[in-house]
Amino acid sequence: xxxxxxxxxxxxxxxxxxxxxxxxxxxxxxxxxxxxxxxxxxxxxxxxxxxxxxxxxxxxxxxxxxxxxxxxxxxxxxxxxxxxxxxxxxxxxxxxxxxxxxxxxxxxxxxxxxxxxxxxxxxxxxxxxxxxxxxxxxxxxxxxxxxxxxxxxxxxxxxxxxxxxxxxxxxxxxxxxxxxxxxxxxxxxxxxxxxxxxxxxxxxxxxxxxxxxxxxxxxxxxxxxxxxxxxxxxxxxxxxxxxxxxxxxxxxxxxxxxxxxxxxxxxxxxxxxxxxxxxxxxxxxxxxxxxxxxxxxxxxxxxxxxxxxxxxxxxxxxxxxxxxxxxxxxxxxxxxxxxxxxxxxxxxxxxxxxxxxxxxxxxxxxxxxxxxxxxxxxxxxxxxxxxx
Numbered sequence: 001x002x003x004x005x006x007x008x009x010x011x012x013x014x015x016x017x018x019x020x021x022x023x024x025x026x027x028x029x030x031x032x033x034x035x036x037x038x039x040x041x042x043x044x045x046x047x048x049x050x051x052x053x054x055x056x057x058x059x060x061x062x063x064x065x066x067x068x069x070x071x072x073x074x075x076x077x078x079x080x081x082x083x084x085x086x087x088x089x090x091x092x093x094x095x096x097x098x099x100x101x102x103x104x105x106x107x108x109x110x111x112x113x114x115x116x117x118x119x120x121x122x123x124x125x126x127x128x129x130x131x132x133x134x135x136x137x138x139x140x141x142x143x144x145x146x147x148x149x150x151x152x153x154x155x156x157x158x159x160x161x162x163x164x165x166x167x168x169x170x171x172x173x174x175x176x177x178x179x180x181x182x183x184x185x186x187x188x189x190x191x192x193x194x195x196x197x198x199x200x201x202x203x204x205x206x207x208x209x210x211x212x213x214x215x216x217x218x219x220x221x222x223x224x225x226x227x228x229x230x231x232x233x234x235x236x237x238x239x240x241x242x243x244x245x246x247x248x249x250x251x252x253x254x255x256x257x258x259x260x261x262x263x264x265x266x267x268x269x270x271x272x273x274x275x276x277x278x279x280x281x282x283x284x285x286x287x288x289x290x291x292x293x294x295x296x297x298x299x300x301x302x303x304x305x306x307x308x309x310x311x312x313x314x315x316x317x318x319x320x321x322x323x324x325x326x327x328x329x330x331x332x333x334x335x336x337x338x339x340x341x342x343x344x345x346x347x348x349x350x351x352x353x354x355x356x357x358x359x360x361x362x363x364x365x366x367x368x369x370x371x372x373x374x375x376x377x378x379x380x381x382x383x384x385x386x387x388x
Contacts, residue, residue, distance in 0.1 A: 001043050007370065008258075015146065016071055020080060020081065020084060023084050023085070023222040024084050024088065026091070027060070027084060027085055027087075027088030028088060028245055030057075030061070030088070031088055031089065031091065031092040031094070034054075034057070035092040035094055036092075036161035037093070037354050037357065040092075040093050040094075040095065040357060041357075043067055043095050043153045043209070044095070044208070044209030044210075044211075047209070047211075048095070048310070049095055049096075049097065049170060049172050049173045049210045049211055050095070050096045050131065050173035051096065052171065054096055055096055055128055055131065056128040058096065058102065058128065059126065059127055059128025059129075060128065062075050062340070063085050063098065063102060064098075064101070064102040064106065064125060064126050064128060065106070065126035065322055066078075066081050066082045066085065066102070066103075066123070067079070067082055067102075067103055067106050067107050067110065067244070067381075068106050068110055068122055068126055069110060069113075072113060072119060072122050072123075073119075073122060073123050073126050074106070074110075074122070074126055078220070078307045078309075078310065079244060079247060079248070079306055079309050079310075080310075082102075082103050082244075082248055082251075083247070083248055083250075083302070083306055084251075085098060085252045086098060086099055086103070086248045086249075086251040086252045087252065087254050087255035087258075088255060089252070090251065090252030090253065090254065090255030090256045090361075090365075091255035091256060091258060091259045092255075092259070093208075093256070093357055093358065093361050095208070095209070095210055097133070097147045097169060097170035097173065099248045099249060099252060100133060100169040100170040100245070100360075101125070101131055101132060101133060101170055101173075101174070102125075103244060103245055103248050104134050104241045104242070104244065104245035104248075105125065105132045105133060105134050105178060105241070106122060106125060106126070107237075107240055107241040107244050107245070108134055108178055108189065108237045108238060108241035109121055109122045109125070109132075109178070109228070109237075109352070110122065111229070111233070111236055111237035111240055111241070112189065112228040112229045112233065112234075112237055115228050116225075117191055117225055117226065117228060118229075119227050121176075121191065123239065124347065126224075129301065130175050130176065131170070131173055131174050131175050131176075132174060132175065132176050132177065133168050133169070133171055133173075133174035133176075133177055133178070133213065134168075134171045134177070134178045134179060134180075134241060135165035135168045135171070135177045135178065135180070135213070136148075136165065136178075136179075136180040136236075136242070136380045137165065137166055137167045137168075138163070138164060138165060138166055138236055139166075140166075140167075140372045141370060141371075143240060143242065143369070143370050143374065143378060145187055145235060145238035145239055146182060146186070146187060146235065147181065147182065148180060148181050148182040148187075149162070149163055149164075150162070150163030150164075150165070150179070150180070150181035150217070151163060151181070152180070152181045152183050152188065153291060154224075155221075157223060157224050158221045158223060158224065159190065159221070159222050159223075159224060159226065159227060160219050160220065161179060161181065161192070161217045161219075161222070162217055162218060162219060162220070162222045162223050163181070163217055164214065164215065164216050164217070165179060165180075165213075165215040165217075166212065166214050166215075167212050167214075167368070168212060168213035168214070169210070169212060169368055170210075171201065171203065171211065171212060171213015171214070171215065172203050172210075172211045172213055174194060174196050174213065174277070175194050176191065176192065176193045177191075177192045177194065177215060177216070178190070178191060178192075179191075179192045179215070180230065180234070180238055183230075185231050186231040186232065186234065186235060186236055187229055187230070187231070187234040187235045188227060188229070188230040188231075188234050189227070189228045189229045189230070189237060189238065190222055190226050190227055190228065191222065191228055192217070192220060192222055192226070193283065196220050196221075196222065197221070198218045198219045198220040198221070198222065199215065199216070199217055199220050200215070200216040200217075200218070201213055201215060201216075202214040202216065206364045207360040207361075207363045207364055208357070208360040208361045208363070208364045209360070210364065212289060216381065221294070232248060236315075239315055239318075239319070240318070242322075242369065243319055243321075243322040245369060246321075246322040246323070246325065246326050246369045246370070246375075247302075247305055247309065247321070247322050247325050247326075248312040249326060249329075249365055249368060249369055250298075250301075250302050250305070250325035250326055250328075250329035250330075251302060251329075252365055253298075253329040253330060253332070253333040253365050253366065254295075254298060254299060254302055254329060254333075255296075256333055256358055256361055256362055256365070257295055257298065257329075257332055257333040257336045257337065257362075258295065258336070259358065260333075260336050260337045260340045260355065260358045260362075261288075261291055261292065261336050261340070263340055263354070263355060263358075264288065264291070264336075264339065264340045264343045264344070265279070265288060267343060267344055268284055268288065268343065270370070284343070287339060291304075291335070291336050291339055294331075294332040294335055294336060295332060295336065297332065298328050298329045298330065298333070299362070301324055301325055301328045301329070302328075302329060305321045305322070305324065305325045306319050309321060316382055319378065319382055320378075320379055320382050320383045322375075323370075323375035323376070323379040324375075324376045324379055325370065325381075326370060326372065326375045327372040327376050327379065328372075329366075329376040330362075330365075330366035330371060330372040330375075331366075331372050333362045333365070333366060334362050334363070334366055337355065337358045337359040338359065338361045340355045340358065341355045341356065341359060341361075357368060
């Protein structure tokens with residue numbers, strides 16, 4: 001089956017190894033030219049989660065449409081390509097929400113097709129003309145999309161929504177939200193513009209300077225056409241978006257840990273003590289090898305997951321794969337960035353030193369969409385049948 005044929009029926013097709021290599025080179029070059037730690041610090045100081053002009057650059061490169069089928073205006077590629085971009089952006093600590101908006105939201109909307117409004121939103125998102133976040137979580141550590149206290153009331157041609165959504169990464173930068181609810185018919189998914197009457201947005205400052213959005217909906221009225229999906233279609237959209245974003249978060253953590261480990265190794269080569277590089281000391285060599293092993297294990301798990309997801313496993317197996325990636329990459333990233341700070345000694349603890357930025361981003365990413373412990377419990381429940 002050709003890429004174009006597969007895209008028409010909504011199947012994502014991975015690029016060739018050569019194409020993936022070119023994409024990786026493109027991401028590396030983009031990051032080298034336009035992204036540095038001074039930009040990260042400036043946006044953090046200004047409280048900016050997403051620079052609109054930078055976001056438009058990502059759209060112009062086609063990266064916001066990687067997971068969108070060609071028939072819907074995207075590139076029709078797959079998770080491997082999305083992971084390549086996420087890893088490159090994660091290595092440079094780019095604050096823009098590529099995963100939250102360019103992967104999770106677009107995956108949910110693509111699954112809502114052939115809904116006319118979903119297609120309109122996808123077109124604007126891929127073009128970089130609208131920033132949309134998915135608001136589905138309400139309780140910490142809860143990954144089940146079938147649980148929600150959001151109330152839904154049908155009044156004529158309107159739908160009224162009441163409830164609270166939390167942990168919306170990129171909620172501050174969003175111009176609209178995909179809001180989930182659960183009714184007697186099962187999960188439902190609605191489009192709610194950011195300026196909707198009755199919608200209040202609060203923000204929780206995160207360790208890395210970005211924000212979680214908290215949405216409070218009080219008698220928010222939307223037209224009936226704003227219901228994007230319901231029942232099984234909505235459940236599939238939400239679960240697929242959740243699991244794909246979880247895997248891509250692992251790729252972001254992979255880029256982050258590689259940069260942090262490189263920072264440590266460069267320092268060990270250049271920092272001298274007692275007339276020789278500290279990298280020549282056996283104790284530090286052993287620590288570096290341990291960290292490299294952690295990185296390689298995480299890399300192997302991520303690569304294996306991307307390979308397995310090409311075959312489109314069922315929902316249960318997909319969840320198992322995603323949890324395995326998140327648990328392994330979260331633990332590896334946190335260990336590597338913490339060791340990076342220790343290896344650099346006293347200056348590693350200063351805010352002016354970049355290692356702290358990597359630690360703070362790792363803390364946020366490892367917790368978003370469930371931390372390592374949360375995903376180990378889910379893995380044990382689904383893969384081993386454990387009652388936890």
